[in-house]
Every structure is written in C-alpha cells, then in structure tokens.
Amino acid sequence: MHVSAGSGQPPAGPDWVVELAWTGHRCIAYVDPTREPGKRVRLLSANAVSMTATYPELAEPLERHSPPRGMVLDGTVVARGEEHAPRARRLAKRSGLHRPSEAHIRSVPVDYQVCDLLWLDGHSTLDLPYRDRRALLDGLGFDTAPVWSTSPLPLSELDTMLRIAEAKGVDALHARHLGARYRPGGRSPLWVKVPVPRVRQVVVGGWTPTDVRRPDTIASLLLGIPDGAGGLRYVGRVGVTGEERRRLSVLVRRRRPLSPFSGTVPDDVARHAVWVAPELVGEVEFTGFAANGRLRLPRWLGLVDRAERLDPADLHGPAAASARWARPEPPSTDLTPPAEPQPEPDARGEPEPEPEPEAAPPPPRKAESPRRLEQHFVYNALNTIAALIRTDPMRARELLFGFADLSRAADQPGDSRTRLSTELDAVRGYLALEQARFGARLQVEIDVPQELHGLSVSPMALIDAVRAAVQRDIEPLPEGGLLKVTAVRVGAGAELHVRAGDRDPVVVTAVPLGATV
Structure with missing residues (x-):
C-alpha cells in the first residue's frame, strides 16, 4: 500500500x-x-x-x-x-x-x-x-x-x-x-x-562511433576523471549532438592506439572505442554517481576553455565538493590527496613571499597558519549542523558552539598570541565537525597535560596543522585513520606534535605567555 x-x-x-x-x-x-x-x-x-x-x-x-x-x-x-x-x-x-x-x-x-x-x-x-x-x-x-x-x-x-x-x-x-x-x-x-542537477569537469578519453565502418564519426564521448594516482578513471559515456560533433572533430588528431584509462572499461564500450590522448576537458551535467562509479544521466555541455579548467588534481579533489563541482561516492581505489594550500594574502592584500628552499628539509616540519577558514569548509560545516538539527539537536548545538570557537580563533590577528587552552577548544570544535562528516573513519586522540594549557601559541597554528593532517593523510583513505595530538615539555615551553598515520609529526611551539617567540 x-x-x-x-x-x-x-x-x-x-x-x-x-x-x-x-x-x-x-x-x-x-x-x-x-x-x-x-x-x-x-x-x-x-x-x-x-x-x-x-x-x-x-x-x-x-x-x-x-x-x-x-x-x-x-x-x-x-x-x-x-x-x-x-x-x-x-x-x-x-x-x-x-x-x-x-x-x-x-x-x-x-x-x-x-x-x-x-x-x-x-x-x-x-x-x-x-x-x-x-x-x-x-x-x-x-x-x-x-x-x-x-x-x-x-x-x-x-x-x-x-x-x-x-x-x-x-x-x-x-x-x-x-x-x-x-x-x-x-x-x-x-x-x-525533482532531480538535483550537478555540473563538473571531465576529461575526454575517447569516443564510440555512430558506425563502426566509419570510425571518425562520433556518437558518444568516453569520459574520465583523475584517479589520484596519475591515472584516469572511466566514469561513463555521454552522447553528443550533430553540431557538437563538428566542434569535436579536433579529437581525430589526438587518436592513440591504447586506452588512456587506468582501470577497465566495459567490454561493450571498449569493443569499438577510438582512444584519444586525454588532453581535452569538458563539462557535463548529471544527477549523481551510480554505485559502480558511473555518471548518472549525463548531458554534455561542451568543451572548457583552457583558462577555465580546474587543475587536474582538483577534478576529483576538494574543488569537486563546492557548489559547482559534485564529489562522487568513490570506490575504494579512488584516492586523491587535496591540493596544496596556496599562499594567503598579507595585510596589504599581496601574497606572502615563498620561503627560500633549503639544502635539506629540517625535521620536524613547522606548521604555518592560514589565519582564515576556507569557504568550502564553512559551507560543509553549516550543512552538517543543519542536517543534525532534527536528528540530533543536542549534538547540533555542541557542533555550533565548536564552530563558534573555531571562528573566533580564525579572526585573531596572525601576529598575536593565544592561550593553548583556547586553541585546543577550537581544535576540538573542528575535529567534532569532521567526525560528524567522516563518522568512524576519523579517530582522534588528544593528550596535552593540563599544566601546559596556560602556554601560548600563534592563532590557528595548531588548528592548521590538524586540518592539514586530516585532509592529506586521513580524508583520502577509504578506511580513514587515527589523528594524534600530543605534547612534550621543552624548557619553560612545549612542543605540540600532530601526527596522522606513519608520517613524521608536524610540530607547533608553545611558550609562556609574554615570552618572545
């Protein structure tokens, strides 16, 4: 009924x-x-x-x-x-x-x-x-x-x-x-x-002809997205109109004998496929990803000008989670690390200079602070809280307070100092939001003795190290991982170690209030 x-x-x-x-x-x-x-x-x-x-x-x-x-x-x-x-x-x-x-x-x-x-x-x-x-x-x-x-x-x-x-x-x-x-x-x-339309960029890896006796005639395009390991993952095919076929005639000059896709392509598609060098990028509208990783109901929108293309790493990375680029539910082999952070503007609106390269990277690595929250993180955080308001209102309330702590930390001037206890509150707020998204994939251990909470750190320094570890070392893995924040007393101050998996820890220095860094 x-x-x-x-x-x-x-x-x-x-x-x-x-x-x-x-x-x-x-x-x-x-x-x-x-x-x-x-x-x-x-x-x-x-x-x-x-x-x-x-x-x-x-x-x-x-x-x-x-x-x-x-x-x-x-x-x-x-x-x-x-x-x-x-x-x-x-x-x-x-x-x-x-x-x-x-x-x-x-x-x-x-x-x-x-x-x-x-x-x-x-x-x-x-x-x-x-x-x-x-x-x-x-x-x-x-x-x-x-x-x-x-x-x-x-x-x-x-x-x-x-x-x-x-x-x-x-x-x-x-x-x-x-x-x-x-x-x-x-x-x-x-x-x-009502289907939810999505638009994203895809790479053209070949086509299937309208007539196998005339292989240069294009019936549908074979599409892929980078798989994060240097290859191209097949995500389906899309038909094109007569007018668009004429625009895509440039593909004929890019033919190659072997498939550019790193994984398998269905036999019924590969049987008569014409492969091309994966150089052209286009846009498709679709309604989601099927369980096998294929685009659902794709519609070809056209080629993308070189100036408007996403970086290849972003075709399946963090940029795909924005309002314009849809992130699929990837299979376990689809591991794409997030893009490296870009230099943030200083107070004059100009990028900070890149550090001079060193002969050998000195262990341990030092964390840098972006002094702001990324727009896509704010967007995802608010949507996570909104989704929990009905299902778990008390947890939504706690996440909202944690988001407020994180926002206050991001609003502090970069050359100021903040108590370690305040920074830890913001770290816990951030991790609670990410655990609401990732579920059991993100495990957290924070072991910082109470006697160190009165020390000071640069605003966002510890938060940025934690965020980088989550985005780089835990988010891309289907099984997730464990993030640890520990502290080691060093003289009157301390070193805070942020570690995910087997990587060397990122170190953030904490000093007594009023001390010179």
Missing part, C-alpha cells in the same frame, strides 16, 4: 513543499500495540516483502511512539553514513541479511525516515490533505535516530534545498502539494521527484 512520486521539473505555487529524496529502501511500517510482543511491528517493502527481521532495531522506537490503537507510516530505510548522507552500498550490507547479528547492526546502523502517515489510532488518514497528515506525523515526536520524520521546506526554499542536496550527495528532491490526498497504487501528479 503505497503511492509513488512522478518525475519532472519543480512545480510552482505557494502550496508546495520540498524535501530530500533519500536513497534507500521504501518501507511501510505497520504498528499495532494490541498484538502480542514480538509481532507488534511489521515492515514491508514497496513490493510487500517483509523487512521486519532485517531491521529489528526499528521495532522498539516505533512501538514506543505509537498511539494505543496503532499507526501506519510511509518512509525510507537508509544507511546512516558520513554527513548523514545516503549510502546505498552501505545499506546493501544490511539488506541482504535476514537476521543480522548485533555486530552487523552496530557496524551498519540504519535510520527510518518517515515522510507520511496513513493510519493513526484506529482511523485512516488517507483522505486527509497532506498538510493535515504532516501535522499529525510531526505530533508523534519522531526526532531522534533511528526513527525520525523528514523536514520539508516551502517551495520558496528550493534553492536552499538544492544546495543541501548537492553538498550531501542526494540525487533528487521530493515536491509535494499540501492539499494532496494519499492514493495508494499509482503515481501522483501532486508528488513530484
């Missing part, structure tokens, strides 16, 4: 709301507290297949929130992943287990995100308008994991929802009319699935 969303462009008018269309398993939850224990909750898929035994952790919170004569809910089971974004491959690890062990439940926790209410306390709600069903649903108090109600916003906030969806890797939105009744068994024109 369910109704499906149609597909199309966002509707218009004040009587519509939009929410994230989560990737997971559609689930109708039947709760009847009058039945014997163990049989009070039933979870059925859209095809009426039982999922009750697969997700046993959902039974208790559903039963606890149910009125005496039961309820029926419509929602989606999703894997709880980094940044609370949908992780289809994580969910597959649970969906195939009929009776998961406690270890499986802990390793792949799930959420049931409720979007509608079909029955409440002995009465059908199908004929109520959505606005009334929604009010009744919100009154049930599903505001903590693993069961919580979704958060629709007015259609006037569509741009905000699109930005959140892009940042979190969600492929579509659901637009629903506030006056719609729930009509099981078909698609409703008053419930529309």
Whole structure:
C-alpha cells in the first residue's frame, strides 16, 4: 500500500513543499500495540516483502511512539553514513541479511525516515490533505535516530534545498502539494521527484562511433576523471549532438592506439572505442554517481576553455565538493590527496613571499597558519549542523558552539598570541565537525597535560596543522585513520606534535605567555 512520486521539473505555487529524496529502501511500517510482543511491528517493502527481521532495531522506537490503537507510516530505510548522507552500498550490507547479528547492526546502523502517515489510532488518514497528515506525523515526536520524520521546506526554499542536496550527495528532491490526498497504487501528479542537477569537469578519453565502418564519426564521448594516482578513471559515456560533433572533430588528431584509462572499461564500450590522448576537458551535467562509479544521466555541455579548467588534481579533489563541482561516492581505489594550500594574502592584500628552499628539509616540519577558514569548509560545516538539527539537536548545538570557537580563533590577528587552552577548544570544535562528516573513519586522540594549557601559541597554528593532517593523510583513505595530538615539555615551553598515520609529526611551539617567540 503505497503511492509513488512522478518525475519532472519543480512545480510552482505557494502550496508546495520540498524535501530530500533519500536513497534507500521504501518501507511501510505497520504498528499495532494490541498484538502480542514480538509481532507488534511489521515492515514491508514497496513490493510487500517483509523487512521486519532485517531491521529489528526499528521495532522498539516505533512501538514506543505509537498511539494505543496503532499507526501506519510511509518512509525510507537508509544507511546512516558520513554527513548523514545516503549510502546505498552501505545499506546493501544490511539488506541482504535476514537476521543480522548485533555486530552487523552496530557496524551498519540504519535510520527510518518517515515522510507520511496513513493510519493513526484506529482511523485512516488517507483522505486527509497532506498538510493535515504532516501535522499529525510531526505530533508523534519522531526526532531522534533511528526513527525520525523528514523536514520539508516551502517551495520558496528550493534553492536552499538544492544546495543541501548537492553538498550531501542526494540525487533528487521530493515536491509535494499540501492539499494532496494519499492514493495508494499509482503515481501522483501532486508528488513530484525533482532531480538535483550537478555540473563538473571531465576529461575526454575517447569516443564510440555512430558506425563502426566509419570510425571518425562520433556518437558518444568516453569520459574520465583523475584517479589520484596519475591515472584516469572511466566514469561513463555521454552522447553528443550533430553540431557538437563538428566542434569535436579536433579529437581525430589526438587518436592513440591504447586506452588512456587506468582501470577497465566495459567490454561493450571498449569493443569499438577510438582512444584519444586525454588532453581535452569538458563539462557535463548529471544527477549523481551510480554505485559502480558511473555518471548518472549525463548531458554534455561542451568543451572548457583552457583558462577555465580546474587543475587536474582538483577534478576529483576538494574543488569537486563546492557548489559547482559534485564529489562522487568513490570506490575504494579512488584516492586523491587535496591540493596544496596556496599562499594567503598579507595585510596589504599581496601574497606572502615563498620561503627560500633549503639544502635539506629540517625535521620536524613547522606548521604555518592560514589565519582564515576556507569557504568550502564553512559551507560543509553549516550543512552538517543543519542536517543534525532534527536528528540530533543536542549534538547540533555542541557542533555550533565548536564552530563558534573555531571562528573566533580564525579572526585573531596572525601576529598575536593565544592561550593553548583556547586553541585546543577550537581544535576540538573542528575535529567534532569532521567526525560528524567522516563518522568512524576519523579517530582522534588528544593528550596535552593540563599544566601546559596556560602556554601560548600563534592563532590557528595548531588548528592548521590538524586540518592539514586530516585532509592529506586521513580524508583520502577509504578506511580513514587515527589523528594524534600530543605534547612534550621543552624548557619553560612545549612542543605540540600532530601526527596522522606513519608520517613524521608536524610540530607547533608553545611558550609562556609574554615570552618572545
């Protein structure tokens, strides 16, 4: 018993709301507290297949929130992943287990995100308008994991929802009319699935011809992105129009005998492919990445002028996480280190001079302070906090306080000094935000004795060393890693060591307040 969303462009008018269309398993939850224990909750898929035994952790919170004569809910089971974004491959690890062990439940926790209410306390709600069903649903108090109600916003906030969806890797939105009744068994024109458009740069690695007897005729382009190890990862193909084929005739002069892609290309694609040197960069619009790493519904936008191209390292690095470049959910072999930081402007607005090269790098390396927060980090941090406001409001509050500590540290003049205790508060705020995004992939140990907290450090020096270690040595690894911050007393001051993995530590010097550095 369910109704499906149609597909199309966002509707218009004040009587519509939009929410994230989560990737997971559609689930109708039947709760009847009058039945014997163990049989009070039933979870059925859209095809009426039982999922009750697969997700046993959902039974208790559903039963606890149910009125005496039961309820029926419509929602989606999703894997709880980094940044609370949908992780289809994580969910597959649970969906195939009929009776998961406690270890499986802990390793792949799930959420049931409720979007509608079909029955409440002995009465059908199908004929109520959505606005009334929604009010009744919100009154049930599903505001903590693993069961919580979704958060629709007015259609006037569509741009905000699109930005959140892009940042979190969600492929579509659901637009629903506030006056719609729930009509099981078909698609409703008053419930529309709206794809989230994304645009990114890709490298052209070849083409498939319209006719194998005429290999110079281009039917579709074979696309790739750098894999972080000096190669090019195949991400799919895209068709081109007749006019665009004429513009792409320059590819003929770039033919080469072997594939430029570092991994495998599907046999049906490679069989008649014409390979080219990976020199031309274009833009595609798409709706996300499939589980196999391929672009979903790509549309070719054209070649990119050389002056507008991203650096090759950024085609799959931090720049891809901005509002314009979408980051895919990569396979475990897709490891791309972040781009090296650029010199920051000084007080006159001019870049600081590069240090003179030394004959040999002196151990240990010294940390430098950027004295500001990167825009994409601020964007991701605020979106992470926003996503937690409904699911875990206390944690969202703590992250907001930590973000405030971090912002205050970044606002201090670079030539000033700050107490180590203040800097450590900002470090903890930063790491809490990153742990909300990375989950168990980021482990943290901070061991700085209390007697050293009164020393002073340069503002952002320790934070910058920690951020660099996370971005360079932990974020690119599918399994993540452990970050350690320790302290060693040196005379009246101390050395703070920031270490991730097997790398040599970055050292930040702390001195007594008022002492000359």
